[in-house]
Amino acid sequence: MNITTSNTINNNDNIQQSPNTLTTTPVSISTTPPIHSSNNKFYLDSDNNNSSTLDSSNILLNSVKKKDKSTSIENTDWGKEYDNEKKKLEELSNLIQISKRPSTNVVKVSQLDSSKLDDEILDLLRTQFMKVFMFFKPNFISNFQPEINLILKSLIFKLSIFNLGTTYGNQLQNLTYRNEAAFDPRGGSDKLIKLTQRQKWMSGIFNIGGEWLWTRIQRISINDAWSERPPDDIRKRLWNLLNLMESAYKILSILNFLTFLYDGKYVTLVNRLLRMRLVYAHPSLSRRISFEYMNRQLVWYGFTEFFLFIMPLINVDKIKGFLYRMFLKSTFGKSGSANGGAHSNNPNALPVQNKHQLAEIQHQLALQKCPICIMEPINIPYSTDCGHLFCYYCIKVNTLIDSSFACPRCNSLVSRIKRYTGVDE
Numbered sequence: 001m002n003i004t005t006s007n008t009i010n011n012n013d014n015i016q017q018s019p020n021t022l023t024t025t026p027v028s029i030s031t032t033p034p035i036h037s038s039n040n041k042f043y044l045d046s047d048n049n050n051s052s053t054l055d056s057s058n059i060l061l062n063s064v065k066k067k068d069k070s071t072s073i074e075n076t077d078w079g080k081e082y083d084n085e086k087k088k089l090e091e092l093s094n095l096i097q098i099s100k101r102p103s104t105n106v107v108k109v110s111q112l113d114s115s116k117l118d119d120e121i122l123d124l125l126r127t128q129f130m131k132v133f134m135f136f137k138p139n140f141i142s143n144f145q146p147e148i149n150l151i152l153k154s155l156i157f158k159l160s161i162f163n164l165g166t167t168y169g170n171q172l173q174n175l176t177y178r179n180e181a182a183f184d185p186r187g188g189s190d191k192l193i194k195l196t197q198r199q200k201w202m203s204g205i206f207n208i209g210g211e212w213l214w215t216r217i218q219r220i221s222i223n224d225a226w227s228e229r230p231p232d233d234i235r236k237r238l239w240n241l242l243n244l245m246e247s248a249y250k251i252l253s254i255l256n257f258l259t260f261l262y263d264g265k266y267v268t269l270v271n272r273l274l275r276m277r278l279v280y281a282h283p284s285l286s287r288r289i290s291f292e293y294m295n296r297q298l299v300w301y302g303f304t305e306f307f308l309f310i311m312p313l314i315n316v317d318k319i320k321g322f323l324y325r326m327f328l329k330s331t332f333g334k335s336g337s338a339n340g341g342a343h344s345n346n347p348n349a350l351p352v353q354n355k356h357q358l359a360e361i362q363h364q365l366a367l368q369k370c371p372i373c374i375m376e377p378i379n380i381p382y383s384t385d386c387g388h389l390f391c392y393y394c395i396k397v398n399t400l401i402d403s404s405f406a407c408p409r410c411n412s413l414v415s416r417i418k419r420y421t422g423v424d425e
């Protein structure tokens with residue numbers, strides 16, 4: 001028989017029998033439902049105010065509802081029928097006891113999130129702790145980094161897994177560890193099977209002690225240059241062994257993670273070995289993080305990424321110059337055209353009659369401010385087609401980023417620049 005449970009039943013669904021229809025003594029039937037329906041309680045109130053509480057699944061609810069209909073039609077045979085139904089209920093409760101309960105599915109992202117949260121809690125603590133050693137030599141701290149990690153992790157471990165049976169990150173995600181080795185998928189109690197002392201100790205030793213030992217050995221081996229020893233040296237052999245172990249651990253971790261993605265049971269290798277499975281601490285609670293907020297966050301993140309990607313591709317100065325010329329064109333008409341040369345009918349162009357006069361005006365300009373950077377005097381002056389002077393850096397950069405750069409003084413197109421050396425040349 002396939003038993004399916006659902007959360008669609010209202011948890012406060014109370015079925016009240018009218019007092020005069022109940023004649024038999026109330027029978028207490030206690031069955032243990034699958035996890036999700038543990039809160040479905042309804043009461044049968046009899047005339048002598050005794051009540052029997054039924055903890056029941058969907059099927060039991062349906063059978064009681066059926067009975068409710070029949071009693072309203074035929075009151076006299078109620079007792080007999082109740083006995084019949086009671087037998088059915090007992091059969092069903094036995095069936096539930098022996099049948100396999102639906103497997104618990106824990107959202108994978110919650111499990112991954114909780115380990116992230118744990119890392120961040122450790123980081124917070126470590127940052128605060130490190131401030132104590134602010135005035136010590138930096139060498140001193142880095143020498144004892146593995147030991148500091150060991151102490152802080154042990155502290156958190158003692159306060160979380162050892163005392164509470166779960167980590168802080170797990171608690172935030174409504175998760176807790178279950179001793180999967182002692183868990184019976186058939187019927188039985190829904191009571192959370194807590195971790196044994198052995199599991200707690202082993203996970204602490206593997207996760208915290210193991211990590212400390214590994215970093216220590218690695219530091220020693222690197223400082224002592226084990227990898228550069230002759231091949232028959234014991235330290236070189238140890239080095240090879242360590243590398244082999246590291247590779248094996250990494251491969252196993254990847255395999256474990258792939259398995260986790262498939263069955264969603266154990267995030268880490270140690271948890272799988274010790275059979276410490278994350279399950280919901282309160283099955284009736286849903287995920288606490290609002291997806292609306294998360295989606296908004298994701299959209300904003302995506303938008304920022306896109307913007308940062310697109311920004312370097314946009315030539316802001318070119319757009320600015322283009323808009324500037326457009327504005328000038330519309331304001332001053334065709335005379336301010338960007339295509340105008342030095343000797344066009346451009347009113348802003350230099351009023352040049354001969355070469356001598358141009359040199360005279362340029363000499364005056366050279367002492368003035370550069371129109372781009374407004375620095376005085378112009379640094380390494382360069383002359384444009386129109387004869388106006390700019391710093392070399394200013395005009396070079398502007399013509400490089402915008403091929404249709406117009407002279408800020410006369411708005412004529414700058415196609416080439418040349419060094420201005422003074423009146424003599």
Ligand SMILES: [Zn+2]
Nearest residue numbers: 370373391394
């Ligand atoms: Zn300049």
Ligand SMILES: [Zn+2]
Nearest residue numbers: 386388407410
């Ligand atoms: Zn000009």
